[in-house]
Amino acid sequence: MRPRRWTVRIRLTMLYGGLVLVAGAAVLAGVLIMLDRVIATQPIVLDSAYVERLTAASTFPGANQDTDQRRAKEEVLKATEDLRADLRNRTLTPLIGPSLVGLSILGVASLATGWFVAGRALRPIQQITATAQAVATGRLDSRIALTGPRDELRKLADTFDAMLDRLHEASASQRAFIGNASHELKTPVAINRTLVDVALTDPDASPDLIRLGHSLQEVNMRQQRLIDGLLALAQAGNMLTKHQEASLDDIARTTIDRYQGEAEQRRILVKSSLHPAPLTGDPVLLERLVENLIQNAVVHNTNSGGWITVRTCQAGDAVQLLVANSGPVVPTASIANLFEPFRRPTDRVDSAAGSGLGLSIVRTVAEAHGGTAEAMAPRSGGLSVEVVLPGSERTTD
DSSP: OOGGOHHHHHHHHHHHHHHHHHHHHOOOHHHHHHHHHHHHHHHOOOOOHHHHHHHHHOOOOTTOOOHHHHHHHHHHHHHHHHHHHHHHHHHHHHHHHHHHHHHHHHHHHHHHHHHHHHHHHHHHHHHHHHHHHHHHHTTOOOOOOOOOOOHHHHHHHHHHHHHHHHHHHHHHHHHHHHHHHHHHHHHHHHHHHHHHHHHOTTTTHHHHHHHHHHHHHHHHHHHHHHHHHHHHHHHHHSSOOOOOEEEEHHHHHHHHHHHHHHHHTTTTTEEEOOOOOOEEEOOHHHHHHEEEEHHHHHSSSSSEEEEEEEEEEEEEEEEEEEEEESSOOOGGGGGTTTSSTTSSSSSSTTOOOOSOOOHHHHHHHHHHOEEEEEEOOOOSSSSEEEEEEEEEGGGGG
């Protein structure tokens, strides 16, 4: 295990253990050094009889008396140093082994204590992280609710909880606004559509009035799609409030059946390979994601002889949805802008076929579920969009 991959708890444990081990080694070394100095300065008195024997052994017949005395002192001094060295060895050497064993035990104990202390110190951080992960999945009602002394971590947790309170209130206000806006925007459009439908059923209506009525119906439908797209985009951009089990393959199968008639009218061949793709999320938004992709594949296809391929599958812990279709050539430089609002694969911005929000909603919904959406444009024409979303626990079954 390389140090750069160590967790904070392991690093703190190693730091605590290392500091205690270094401090213990320093104390032990200091004690041994002080003991050695005490032995070095400790006066050693030789037995008088032993000194006389050394003196006699160092005296030679016919030698100078001064020379004999100097040689005798040297022998006494040498004997004193030998005795001091023997005392040092007998005192310090037996201490080294047990000291190293004790130091090793201290190191292991310091690591165990450091692991426990680091865990207690990092417990508030783990609570904060768990709450942040819960909030990231859309559960804005999660709170840290940290207890204990009002230290720096407690202040951080309380500040985080206060921020979550404001986010929850803002999210609730946004959802209420979306609901009110949906009602206020859709009601006039529905009234206009009803008035146009009633006018078209008038038997006395002139041909010009009928043509105008059909034109107004197309404009009304475009306004309805635009309103629905804007509301879906706003809802998808918000935190997810629903976490239900869903099957991407079932949603794709239902959506294909819904657009099969329109595809046949346009002489478009729809091919599908739908393998199980379970996931957790908002079923309404997921249905809108799949519908936008298949609707775009039908609308932005060739006039006759086109094709659409829809595939769902599992990829590890994720699920994939691929929708590919034939159609006009999409410039490579335009691929990055396809997911921007009010952008279309072609330059026909005045087309009533869509609102220009389809792929933008697809990416927003995918990101709201923790996934991605990428587009590819083959040189032969058409578009291929791949959506990757986190799978549910059933994915591994």
